[in-house]
Amino acid sequence: MLASNFKINYSYLAGKLHSPLLPPHHLPAASAAMKRCRQSKSVANETVDVADIEDIGFSGKEIKEIRASLLQWYDENRRDLPWRRISSSGNEGGVEQRERRAYAVWVSEVMLQQTKVQTVIGYFNRWMEKWPTIHHLAQATIEEVNEMWAGLGYYRRARFLLEGAQMIVESGGEFPNTASSLQMVKGIGNYTAGAIASIAFEEAVPVVDGNVVRVVTRLKAISANPKDSKTVKDIWELARKLVDPLRPGDFNQAVMELGATICSPTAPSCSKCPISLQCQALSLSMNQESIKVTDYPTKVPKAKQRHDFSAVSVVEIVEEGSDSKYLLVKRPEEGLLAGLWEFPSVLLEGEAGLTSRRKAIDRFLKQSFGLDMRKSCKLVSREEVGVYVHIFSHIRLKMYIELLTLRKTGLSPTNSNTSGANCIQEKQEETATIKWKYVDEKALSTLGLTSGVRKAYTMIQKFKQDSSVPATARKRRDKKSSTKAPSSIR
Numbered sequence: 196m197l198a199s200n201f202k203i204n205y206s207y208l209a210g211k212l213h214s215p216l217l218p219p220h221h222l223p224a225a226s227a228a229m230k231r232c233r234q235s236k237s238v239a240n241e242t243v244d245v246a247d248i249e250d251i252g253f254s255g256k257e258i259k260e261i262r263a264s265l266l267q268w269y270d271e272n273r274r275d276l277p278w279r280r281i282s283s284s285g286n287e288g289g290v291e292q293r294e295r296r297a298y299a300v301w302v303s304e305v306m307l308q309q310t311k312v313q314t315v316i317g318y319f320n321r322w323m324e325k326w327p328t329i330h331h332l333a334q335a336t337i338e339e340v341n342e343m344w345a346g347l348g349y350y351r352r353a354r355f356l357l358e359g360a361q362m363i364v365e366s367g368g369e370f371p372n373t374a375s376s377l378q379m380v381k382g383i384g385n386y387t388a389g390a391i392a393s394i395a396f397e398e399a400v401p402v403v404d405g406n407v408v409r410v411v412t413r414l415k416a417i418s419a420n421p422k423d424s425k426t427v428k429d430i431w432e433l434a435r436k437l438v439d440p441l442r443p444g445d446f447n448q449a450v451m452e453l454g455a456t457i458c459s460p461t462a463p464s465c466s467k468c469p470i471s472l473q474c475q476a477l478s479l480s481m482n483q484e485s486i487k488v489t490d491y492p493t494k495v496p497k498a499k500q501r502h503d504f505s506a507v508s509v510v511e512i513v514e515e516g517s518d519s520k521y522l523l524v525k526r527p528e529e530g531l532l533a534g535l536w537e538f539p540s541v542l543l544e545g546e547a548g549l550t551s552r553r554k555a556i557d558r559f560l561k562q563s564f565g566l567d568m569r570k571s572c573k574l575v576s577r578e579e580v581g582v583y584v585h586i587f588s589h590i591r592l593k594m595y596i597e598l599l600t601l602r603k604t605g606l607s608p609t610n611s612n613t614s615g616a617n618c619i620q621e622k623q624e625e626t627a628t629i630k631w632k633y634v635d636e637k638a639l640s641t642l643g644l645t646s647g648v649r650k651a652y653t654m655i656q657k658f659k660q661d662s663s664v665p666a667t668a669r670k671r672r673d674k675k676s677s678t679k680a681p682s683s684i685r
């Protein structure tokens with residue numbers, strides 16, 4: 196039951212309402228909290244159940260004050276961001292302009308998921324320069340999109356942007372202009388739909404992201420599990436009540452901006468907050484030392500991560516008179532890191548020693564590419580480069596990386612008619628063919644690569660650099676510098 200999750204410790208309420216720490220303007224909020232507590236139980240001690248979250252709404256007066264204060268603060272303090280320049284250009288310009296705004300909001304919101312604003316600005320500008328409208332984007336290839344996205348991670352989002360644009364263009368090219376119709380587009384969920392509909396089309400719908408959850412749970416001192424689906428639904432409902440019908444886009448951006456700049460997760464600047472008068476978490480914290488505003492939203496223990504292990508072989512093919520080439524394999528079109536390129540790798544059953552790892556990789560290379568090191572290529576070197584741990588939201592992947600350098604002894608590996616003479620040949624199977632490429636260093640930077648590949652490649656470069664430095668000089672250099680891994684692989 197949600198009600199049992201929703202508790203306020205209010206022993207301070209007995210005769211302590213007018214604390215010197217509590218400015219008079221906070222009394223109404225504290226008083227409301229006390230009233231709610233009294234309604235549910237008569238025990239004025241320790242932790243007491245209070246009203247269910249759905250009973251916690253905003254009064255008409257509160258809504259009015261919150262809207263006015265937040266919008267005024269936003270007008271005076273909003274950050275000048277490139278997508279805002281496009282999206283705040285008023286309603287002039289008709290449908291075309293509105294759709295351009297919608298597209299800009301869409302691209303920026305997708306980029307901003309899991310990525311900091313400062314990082315997104317450059318990506319956004321480059322993206323809009325290359326594909327200024329949804330029609331331009333719809334003509335792009337997934338390789339171009341991945342290349343543009345490289346470094347932002349979560350490539351699935353980029354693919355959805357492309358597929359969503361193609362879907363809209365194929366169905367007539369008219370941008371859906373309500374939150375519900377936007378959610379029919381591939382990759383657009385309720386958050387992005389709310390952002391586009393309110394910011395670009397002025398629909399009075401809410402937007403709830405992590406920032407909004409934080410602000411709303413603090414405003415109302417909600418301690419229910421914020422990940423619980425019922426709580427999420429209730430927070431959307433509270434946010435819906437707050438949205439200003441005259442300036443929905445600005446209001447939504449104001450709440451998110453407040454969460455991003457003032458009401459931060461660990462060090463909120465409550466003294467600068469435009470809605471501190473309405474904030475119950477602040478009221479409670481000022482009256483009871485054991486309560487902090489950062490207690491809201493309630494921290495939920497993270498789900499246990501799965502521990503995976505993989506052997507990664509960076510297969511480098513050297514050939515007289517030309518640059519080294521690397522073997523890349525395309526991941527399946529569905530699932531984790533769908534459609535991205537990576538170095539050949541094998542998922543291990545657990546921690547495995549060097550011999551087992553090499554056996555697993557050799558088996559994979561032979562089965563997938565007909566690569567038999569003893570027969571079709573000359574082994575130049577095979578060296579362990581290091582271990583890299585990549586953290587996905589639910590998986591901790593430990594990658595053992597090796598550099599396998601081979602010299603070509605046969606004809607072009609891209610010519611499948613030269614079976615048996617190749618270093619690598621594509622294995623034709625009845626059910627599936629592994630997609631692979633054989634690329635030089637330059638091409639590595641233009642493909643949609645998994646971040647694991649980027650890290651592995653950085654490690655390989657450092658390894659090669661170290662190998663070319665005489666041991667004594669390397670020792671001296673290592674002594675001087677930190678013993679930590681280079682920043683790009685931390």
Ligand code: SF4
Pocket residue numbers: 410413414457458459463464465466468469470471474476477488
């Ligand atoms: S008063 Fe503090 S905790 Fe409350 S909303 Fe403002 S910044 Fe957040």
